[in-house]
Structure formats: C-alpha cells, structure tokens
Amino acid sequence: MAPAKDNVIPIKRIDSHPSQDNINIRSILIEIQAGLDNLSESGSRHIIDLGAIPLAGYEREKLFELLGQGEVHIHMSLLGTSEIYETLFSGVWVVKHRDELEEFSSMFIEICHIPDIVLSQPDDIVTANSKLQGLINNI
Amino acid sequence: MITQETLGKTLISHGVSRRGFIKFCSTLTSMLALHPSMAIQVAKSLEKIQRPSVIWLHFQECTGCSESLTRSHAPTIESLIFDYISLDYHETLLAAAGDAAEKALHDAMHAHKGKYLLVVEGSIPLANPGFSTVGGKSNLDVLQHVAKDAAAIIAVGSCASFGGLPNADPNPTGAVSVSDIIKDKPIINISGCPPIPVVITGVLAHYLTFNVLPELDELGRPKTFYADTIHDRCYRRPFYDKGLFAESFDDEGAKKGWCLYRLGCKGPTTHNACATVKWNDQTSWPVEAGHGCLGCSEPRFWDGGGFYKALSIPGSDVKKMAGYAVAAGLAAGAVGGMANRSKKVDAVKKHETISVEDWEE
Numbered sequence A: 001m002a003p004a005k006d007n008v009i010p011i012k013r014i015d016s017h018p019s020q021d022n023i024n025i026r027s028i029l030i031e032i033q034a035g036l037d038n039l040s041e042s043g044s045r046h047i048i049d050l051g052a053i054p055l056a057g058y059e060r061e062k063l064f065e066l067l068g069q070g071e072v073h074i075h076m077s078l079l080g081t082s083e084i085y086e087t088l089f090s091g092v093w094v095v096k097h098r099d100e101l102e103e104f105s106s107m108f109i110e111i112c113h114i115p116d117i118v119l120s121q122p123d124d125i126v127t128a129n130s131k132l133q134g135l136i137n138n139i
Numbered sequence B: 001m002i003t004q005e006t007l008g009k010t011l012i013s014h015g016v017s018r019r020g021f022i023k024f025c026s027t028l029t030s031m032l033a034l035h036p037s038m039a040i041q042v043a044k045s046l047e048k049i050q051r052p053s054v055i056w057l058h059f060q061e062c063t064g065c066s067e068s069l070t071r072s073h074a075p076t077i078e079s080l081i082f083d084y085i086s087l088d089y090h091e092t093l094l095a096a097a098g099d100a101a102e103k104a105l106h107d108a109m110h111a112h113k114g115k116y117l118l119v120v121e122g123s124i125p126l127a128n129p130g131f132s133t134v135g136g137k138s139n140l141d142v143l144q145h146v147a148k149d150a151a152a153i154i155a156v157g158s159c160a161s162f163g164g165l166p167n168a169d170p171n172p173t174g175a176v177s178v179s180d181i182i183k184d185k186p187i188i189n190i191s192g193c194p195p196i197p198v199v200i201t202g203v204l205a206h207y208l209t210f211n212v213l214p215e216l217d218e219l220g221r222p223k224t225f226y227a228d229t230i231h232d233r234c235y236r237r238p239f240y241d242k243g244l245f246a247e248s249f250d251d252e253g254a255k256k257g258w259c260l261y262r263l264g265c266k267g268p269t270t271h272n273a274c275a276t277v278k279w280n281d282q283t284s285w286p287v288e289a290g291h292g293c294l295g296c297s298e299p300r301f302w303d304g305g306g307f308y309k310a311l312s313i314p315g316s317d318v319k320k321m322a323g324y325a326v327a328a329g330l331a332a333g334a335v336g337g338m339a340n341r342s343k344k345v346d347a348v349k350k351h352e353t354i355s356v357e358d359w360e361e
C-alpha cells in the first residue's frame, strides 16, 4: 500500500454493522405478514411507523432492499416531496415523506390496497371543480 | 399580534392542499408517537385549534435548548409548529430590547392572562439572587411573577427540569429547578442537554392538537417521549442480550457495532427518545455514532460517576443479568451467587461502578 501523503488523512473503511441475525428486520417482516393476513381476510389496513421503531440506518436500508420495488411508483410534490411505491409484495406499500430540504420527515410501511394520501381529497375536488368552471367560462 | 386563525386554515391559506395537510398530520402523528391511523383525527383537531401565546424565559443556562430548536432546518414540521405558536416573548430571539421588551412581556401576560404557556430554559440560583438577573430582576422574582398567570409551564432542558449543569456538585449558585419553586401550576419537564428539538415541538404540538398537556411520568416528563429507556429501544440491544460488548472504542467489538455498556453507556437508566426519534432530522444518534449515552435527560447526570465508567447494575436487574450471562456463555452460578450480592447492592446505593469481574466472582 502506498504511504499516505503528509497532508492526507487516510480513510480506512470498515464494515461496522455486520449481521446481528437480522432480529429487528425479521420482527418487522412478521408484523407485515400479520398485516397482509388481516388485509386479505377482513380488508383492514395496517400502518407501521418506521420513525417509532428503533432501527439503525443500515437496518432500514436493508429492510427496503428486501421489500424491493414493485409495479407502482408515485411521486408527490407537496411540502417537500413524497415517494410512495408498492413493494414486490402486493398490498405492502412504502411511504417516504421528505421536507423541502429533502430530509426525511416521516416514513411508513402501509399494508393496504392504496395509501390514503394518494386519493384525491373531497375538499380539493370541490375546489378543482370551481377552478375548472372558471376554465370553461374563459375558454 | 393575536390571531384567531387555526393551524389548518393557516396552512391552507399558505397554499398547502388538503393532501399536503394530511402529509403534515401524518408526520405530526409520528412525531407525537400516536398510532399512524390517528392522522385523520389529528387533522380534524388541528383544524379547530387556535394558536396559543407562549412566553419563553431564560435563566442560568447556555441557550443550547433554544439553539437545538431553532437550528432545526426550516421548513420542517418543527418550524411549522414553532412558527404557528404566538411566541410573544423570547429573550434571545426578541428583536425589541429594554423597555420595549418589558412591554412585550407585560402585554402578552395581560392579553392572555391565565391562558399563556410559560417556557423556562435554565435553572434558578437561590444562593444569591444577584448570580443571575435580567433587567435588574432576579430569576426567582421573574419566574414567580410570570408563572402566576400561566396556564402551564414547560421546563425545557435538564437545567430547568432538574437543575442541570449549574446544579452539579458543589452547586455554587444554589441552582434549583422550576418545580422546586413553583408548586401550584402544571409543569412539564422536557429534559435533555439539550432536549431533542422534535420533543420540544412535539409537546407544543400535543398541546395544540388536544388542548391539554400530555401524560407525564413520575419526573414530570411526557410519557410519549420518556416512557422507555434508551436501552429499551436501542438497536444494539440484541448484542447486549447476547452479552456481546465493545471493550474499547476501536476494538473488534466496537467495529462490529456491539453494545457500549462496558464503555459507560447510560442507556439502561436513561429515559429519552433518541433511539427512535434520533437527531439531525433522523440522521443518527449518539449510540449509532459509536458513543454511549451520557444520560443527559436524567436528574444529576453530571454527578453520575464518569461518562466512561460502566454503569452500576441496578439490583432489580440481577435476575435479568443472570439470564444474559447464560446467553453470553458465562457461569450462571457465579453470576447469580449471593456472595458478592451485598457489594453490588452497596455499589448501587452509592452509585459506584462495579466491574464485570465483580459480577463474575
């Protein structure tokens, strides 16, 4: 190995977080599975707030990696951005909200047909209708 | 200025759509550690709640708690909540000075008599009133005067909550906490040195959302954030349970992310939300960065016997430790043996450190 130059601090990368049998990740996967059981049996939705679960950053990344990304991917721009996608497991959605500086503000795993936030909201529909009327009037 | 606008209306009038408002409420619900399904109820409450008046006083402190809050990046949920309260008086953020500042305090107290929230940062010196004064008035006088007509008091930081650093042995100023002085008002302690900004705004948000103060633990801290210990929620806990400990900051154990207990981590006796809420917009927190918890949200943490000394093991944990020791392959009989018990109990009482060898004797 070449000696470090005088003015350069050598950086030695180490794998500081090897497997701890994935205990934390495994328990979340089991909770997701219970949510899927309920969704298919009774249609009830379940939300896991990842901000309330003690996961290290690398564990969170591993969880997302294991769940993967499925067919639907939604991007929203409001109070920052939000990324919503169905995972490789149908009915299991990842919802990531970022603020306007692109910092994560909250993160959820939703076990449902589609996360509520994607649906158009009744009040916004009413506003949209009157805006559209303005458009029709002026065209 | 006192406005009657609700938070919901304020956001919507700033061009935030209903969907945006739901996003805001989902994040707020997460911040308040409520079940995520409550986001819609939170949204409904927030649509009705009007902004409260807040008076913020500084006593013996470093202003680190205000820094913690105001340094959170705008426009986060913290800043939206912080912007929403009517911060009528804050000695370090106030543009006005001298008589104008005094007038702002007087006006806020008068206009919101019996309704304003009083936030206190810092401890109060009782040894000599001259140790800490604002405009020639002692901290004690100011506190008693402003607390009289407050709806509730929020003691922000370990100094206001428990005396903090000024109260550390030998406590030269005779520093005490807010609750040592005020006995007839609801007081909520948001301890930490500094407290996590999300916890400060979370308590304000709880008050905004439900118009009552949150449920408190026996030390007056909101259970939402302080019910669990750092250790209860630490991602390194599986290593503790297996008896896998780092012995120095650069040994193999440290590199493998093992438990920091033997390096002095105070997580087992510290109640705070760092392990889940984390710091700097959920980037990381001390234990994730490789350093043990110092116990900064507990009373007298400065006098706890050294940040790098392994914690004395509470007597009630003896059974648990025996179990953990078995898991770690230690001799169970030795760990559970009574021979060394009195030494352990004594050490716990005196809060002395005992070594792992003591346990193994």
Ligand code: SF4
Residues within 6 Å of the ligand: B230, B231, B232, B234, B235, B236, B237, B238, B240, B258, B259, B260, B261, B265, B266, B267, B268, B287, B292, B293
């Ligand atoms: S690092 Fe500290 S808080 Fe985490 S498991 Fe170990 S002793 Fe407990």
Ligand code: SF4
Residues within 6 Å of the ligand: B192, B193, B230, B270, B271, B272, B274, B285, B286, B287, B292, B293, B294, B295, B296, B297
């Ligand atoms: S990890 Fe411990 S010392 Fe560090 S901020 Fe949290 S409670 Fe305080």
